[in-house]
Amino acid sequence: MLSDPGTDRRAQLVRFCQELFRSRRLIIASNRGPVQYNVAEDGELEVSRGGGGVVTALSSFGCYIKDYTWVCCALCEGDRLAGQRARNSCFRLPLEGQKAYLRFVIPPENAYHKYYNIFCNSLLWLLQHYMCDSCRTPTVDNRVYDAWQNGYVSVNRAIAEATIAEAKKADPPPVVMIHDYQLYLVAGYIRSQMPKAILQHFIHIPWPDARYWQLLPSMMYRSILESLCAADIVGLQTRRDAHHFLHTCEFALPGAEVDPQSHTINWNGHRTTVASYPISIDVANLMTLAHSPQVREYEEQLHPYFAAQTIVRVDRTDPSKNIVRGLRAFRILLERQPQFRGKVRLVSFLVPSRSGVKLYQRYAQEVMELVAAINAKYGDEEWQPVKVFYENNYPQAIAGLRHYDVLLVNPVLDGMNLVAKEGPIVNTRDGVLILSEGAGAHEQLGASALSVAPADLEGTAQVLYAALTMPLEERKRRAAALRKAIEAEDITFWLYRQFEDIKALTQKQPVKAR
Numbered sequence: 001m002l003s004d005p006g007t008d009r010r011a012q013l014v015r016f017c018q019e020l021f022r023s024r025r026l027i028i029a030s031n032r033g034p035v036q037y038n039v040a041e042d043g044e045l046e047v048s049r050g051g052g053g054v055v056t057a058l059s060s061f062g063c064y065i066k067d068y069t070w071v072c073c074a075l076c077e078g079d080r081l082a083g084q085r086a087r088n089s090c091f092r093l094p095l096e097g098q099k100a101y102l103r104f105v106i107p108p109e110n111a112y113h114k115y116y117n118i119f120c121n122s123l124l125w126l127l128q129h130y131m132c133d134s135c136r137t138p139t140v141d142n143r144v145y146d147a148w149q150n151g152y153v154s155v156n157r158a159i160a161e162a163t164i165a166e167a168k169k170a171d172p173p174p175v176v177m178i179h180d181y182q183l184y185l186v187a188g189y190i191r192s193q194m195p196k197a198i199l200q201h202f203i204h205i206p207w208p209d210a211r212y213w214q215l216l217p218s219m220m221y222r223s224i225l226e227s228l229c230a231a232d233i234v235g236l237q238t239r240r241d242a243h244h245f246l247h248t249c250e251f252a253l254p255g256a257e258v259d260p261q262s263h264t265i266n267w268n269g270h271r272t273t274v275a276s277y278p279i280s281i282d283v284a285n286l287m288t289l290a291h292s293p294q295v296r297e298y299e300e301q302l303h304p305y306f307a308a309q310t311i312v313r314v315d316r317t318d319p320s321k322n323i324v325r326g327l328r329a330f331r332i333l334l335e336r337q338p339q340f341r342g343k344v345r346l347v348s349f350l351v352p353s354r355s356g357v358k359l360y361q362r363y364a365q366e367v368m369e370l371v372a373a374i375n376a377k378y379g380d381e382e383w384q385p386v387k388v389f390y391e392n393n394y395p396q397a398i399a400g401l402r403h404y405d406v407l408l409v410n411p412v413l414d415g416m417n418l419v420a421k422e423g424p425i426v427n428t429r430d431g432v433l434i435l436s437e438g439a440g441a442h443e444q445l446g447a448s449a450l451s452v453a454p455a456d457l458e459g460t461a462q463v464l465y466a467a468l469t470m471p472l473e474e475r476k477r478r479a480a481a482l483r484k485a486i487e488a489e490d491i492t493f494w495l496y497r498q499f500e501d502i503k504a505l506t507q508k509q510p511v512k513a514r
Helices: 005-020 053-063 077-085 109-128 142-167 186-193 210-215 218-228 239-252 283-290 293-305 323-336 358-378 394-401 419-426 442-448 457-468 472-488 491-506
Strands: 026-029 035-039 045-049 067-073 099-105 175-179 198-202 233-236 257-259 264-267 270-276 309-316 344-351 386-390 406-409 432-436 450-452
Touching: 005 491, 026 142, 035 077, 045 077, 067 142, 077 099, 099 142, 109 142, 109 210, 142 186, 175 186, 175 491, 186 198, 186 218, 198 491, 210 218, 210 239, 218 239, 233 239, 233 491, 239 257, 239 264, 239 270, 270 491, 283 293, 283 394, 283 419, 293 344, 293 394, 309 323, 309 394, 309 419, 309 457, 323 344, 323 358, 323 457, 344 358, 344 394, 358 386, 386 394, 394 419, 406 419, 406 457, 419 432, 419 442, 419 472, 432 442, 432 457, 432 472, 442 472, 450 457
Parallel strands: 026 067, 026 175, 067 099, 175 198, 198 233, 233 270, 309 344, 309 406, 344 386, 406 432, 432 450
Antiparallel strands: 035 045, 257 264, 264 270
16 A cells, blocks of 8 residues: 555654754744633633634644744733733743644733834734835824834844744754734844854745835834844745745845845844745645534534535635635626526635724625625525625534635735635635636645636636636546645645755755745
């Protein structure tokens, strides 16, 4: 019997990590942590898995690395209480089979609000998703300057100081893996205190063109670039993002020596390699979940909502996900193709997102108003063309993905978009993937999906029609090719490539240009 290549790869990664981290400790730094603590009625702390895509991806580390420390922000009352009980030091995580530790950083609530809601999500996130324009560009006023200095800078410094405190316990200096746009200043702080630490910063969201960064004051974006160039490796999702990052450094850092052939930046006496690591999913664990009793129960509950043909989408209610244009395209389809009325339904699994930011509040309201309008015009008492589930319920969403005929993934811009990878793996109907050219996943999956430009309303309506009328053999061929591509470059592949490059650094060898 042939062995499962996925199993072989996981075993190989376990051995690789054992060798790499035999003498060096791993520290992960991110905004969110792997768990969240909630205060029960009796005052005791209850632990649950942390939310967010970064945590989902990084939780896979525990399968391969049994001894590591995670530094993150305390996000709720339970987190803060857990951190205080640990006297602001690290403590053992209740994760079976792992020797994992957690250290909470507890910023003042007002500082965290400025850092997270004002600077990160009302400015950086929009800028890096090309969502700033002449009408909506946030004004960089005194409020933003205050959020930068007394929010973003202060929280980044606090994360860095906690990381340094943990790193100084290790000899030789540890490997520190920093994650995403919330912590752009951390590498610079750590490098100034620990010049021999191995630092990698992975950015999960897109990196825009150099000129777009000029929407920010140069003091801000240069501080971000200077810190990132203190890392040994800057990882991004796609080759396009890596190209943009290199060009941004060449454009905005005076004196930086940028080599596009070797993907390196020499600045301030330090060499940084820029690499693309397309993030992916844990295929084996996802399939275990997909066949679990919990998901099967949700499938039964969802059965009445599946139509003769079902279009599914799974998104956070984030303007970058382009939900409104997807709904408008579906409305055009129903208007032009009346034969689909009563036979095709759009089932949307929408997760509430950043409800503390007014832009997100307004966007969620716009989505719901458009859903109501479509149902009022094209539905009746017996049939509604759009069904929305508005909750954070991952098993329910997986149950829905198992039964799509068409999966609509049309973000304006996405670092990767893991729904585009989860769907083809769990789907049982040889469903068709419609994929935005703005999604990072398009670089890997575009050849087997139906591509659409995210702002192309007419094209999206036409592609929806093409997907719903596609011959069965072509559906099967495309679905099989998608599964093959995703399985070949799963989460293990993502981790292995990063650790391979980190190992090269520990051996003082050049990192491969990717």
